[in-house]
Amino acid sequence: MADTTEVAIIGGGAAGCATAYYLAKAGVKATIIERDGVGSQASGFNAGGLNPLQGAGIPGPLGPLAAESFRMHLELAERLPEESGVPIHFKTLTMVSVAFDESELRDMSETLEIFEAAEGFSAHWMETSELLELEPRINPAAIKALHTHGNASLTGYDYTLALCKAAEGMGVKVIAKAVTGLKTSGARVTGVVLEDGEIDCDSVVIATGPWSGDAEEWLGVKIPVQPLKGEIVRVEPVGDPLKQDFSGAGSALYMRADGLVWVGATEADEGFDKEPTQAARKKLLDGAFKIMPSLADARVVKHTACLRPVTADWLPIVGLVPGWENAYLATGAGKKGILISPGMGKATSDLITQGKTDLPVSGFGLERFA
Numbered sequence: 001m002a003d004t005t006e007v008a009i010i011g012g013g014a015a016g017c018a019t020a021y022y023l024a025k026a027g028v029k030a031t032i033i034e035r036d037g038v039g040s041q042a043s044g045f046n047a048g049g050l051n052p053l054q055g056a057g058i059p060g061p062l063g064p065l066a067a068e069s070f071r072m073h074l075e076l077a078e079r080l081p082e083e084s085g086v087p088i089h090f091k092t093l094t095m096v097s098v099a100f101d102e103s104e105l106r107d108m109s110e111t112l113e114i115f116e117a118a119e120g121f122s123a124h125w126m127e128t129s130e131l132l133e134l135e136p137r138i139n140p141a142a143i144k145a146l147h148t149h150g151n152a153s154l155t156g157y158d159y160t161l162a163l164c165k166a167a168e169g170m171g172v173k174v175i176a177k178a179v180t181g182l183k184t185s186g187a188r189v190t191g192v193v194l195e196d197g198e199i200d201c202d203s204v205v206i207a208t209g210p211w212s213g214d215a216e217e218w219l220g221v222k223i224p225v226q227p228l229k230g231e232i233v234r235v236e237p238v239g240d241p242l243k244q245d246f247s248g249a250g251s252a253l254y255m256r257a258d259g260l261v262w263v264g265a266t267e268a269d270e271g272f273d274k275e276p277t278q279a280a281r282k283k284l285l286d287g288a289f290k291i292m293p294s295l296a297d298a299r300v301v302k303h304t305a306c307l308r309p310v311t312a313d314w315l316p317i318v319g320l321v322p323g324w325e326n327a328y329l330a331t332g333a334g335k336k337g338i339l340i341s342p343g344m345g346k347a348t349s350d351l352i353t354q355g356k357t358d359l360p361v362s363g364f365g366l367e368r369f370a
């Protein structure tokens with residue numbers, strides 16, 4: 001006889017684990033089915049930035065969900081480590097964007113205006129002398145810098161794991177298997193098919209990131225989510241840890257909880273290929289050396305590559321699959337999937353349990369691509 005669950009969540013990334021977490025809070029015991037390990041894909045190897053003020057669709061259609069999700073992250077930072085036993089290394093941070101060329105100042109002026117206008121955030125220009133006083137290891141060829149404060153970051157893998165562990169503590173099950181299909185009856189999904197068995201369910205959530213298109217065959221609908229490869233190189237800082245994050249010359253230096261500087265991140269359309277490349281490593285490190293020349297002596301500790309799930313309009317897909325009564329999508333979060341995962345997860349949970357949500361996800365349904 002098949003196992004049963006109220007909600008089968010396919011995919012144990014940030015989107016799937018956040019959905020499980022908020023469902024569990026609402027009293028629904030879901031089952032996460034993950035084929036490669038929780039947080040084993042992009043959710044485990046991202047930069048962990050939570051900037052709600054800028055990015056694809058922000059300011060713009062993604063702005064309200066980004067802002068609400070940022071607020072939810074502040075709450076999660078307070079309670080998730082305790083609920084899960086997993087520290088997520090949430091921190092409010094200072095990012096200093098370093099300009100080497102006049103042409104870079106226009107974008108930085110826009111950032112200045114955006115940060116100055118947002119409550120809880122601040123920004124100001126720095127002359128090169130102030131910059132070098134703040135961090136003497138920065139390249140003195142810098143012509144100016146923008147100091148922003150109020151953005152936050154966490155460790156993506158720990159955060160995803162924490163959501164999962166907290167959900168497990170509330171009765172969610174995790175199954176390490178691949179889903180190969182769905183069982184259906186009319187307009188309802190009645191179960192998921194595994195490599196070696198089945199699980200009957202009342203609802204299903206497709207949270208399979210860049211692989212969401214695999215469900216097209218199962219549901220008979222087009223799910224336009226594509227992979228966008230991103231690489232990060234982690235290096236040992238030379239000297240003291242950085243007190244701020246820095247960006248410039250096409251790279252960013254993120255000081256992370258493992259004591260390493262994460263140099264990110266590339267964007268490349270290379271299909272489902274996940275191999276780190278020498279070209280990406282060189283591009284990232286060239287940018288890093290330009291910001292901070294002493295990093296040329298730094299030891300490279302790790303180099304990762306993984307796939308962001310992106311849609312044509314850079315907005316996520318959240319909601320009921322058209323033509324189905326109980327199949328939901330929580331995917332396509334692109335470059336903002338850690339930031340907006342609380343909003344996506346809570347909205348998906350609300351839609352399953354109440355048929356509606358107050359979160360600003362209207363307009364993010366699959367039907368917009370029809």
Ligand SMILES: Cc1cc2nc3c(=O)[nH]c(=O)nc-3n(C[C@H](O)[C@H](O)[C@H](O)COP(=O)(O)OP(=O)(O)OC[C@H]3O[C@@H](n4cnc5c(N)ncnc54)[C@H](O)[C@@H]3O)c2cc1C
Binds near residue numbers: 037336
């Ligand atoms: C280099 C890089 C830097 C990034 N930086 C940031 C950042 O600073 N801030 C930010 O907000 N976002 C960032 N992102 C984006 C973010 O990481 C992603 O948007 C997010 O992790 C996507 O989460 P997800 O759960 O949708 O997908 P995933 O993490 O890919 O999870 C999907 C899961 O589904 C599983 N799966 C797929 N098919 C099946 C199946 N048939 N059966 C069972 N399991 C299946 C996969 O194994 C996978 O674990 C970055 C991404 C990259 C690559």
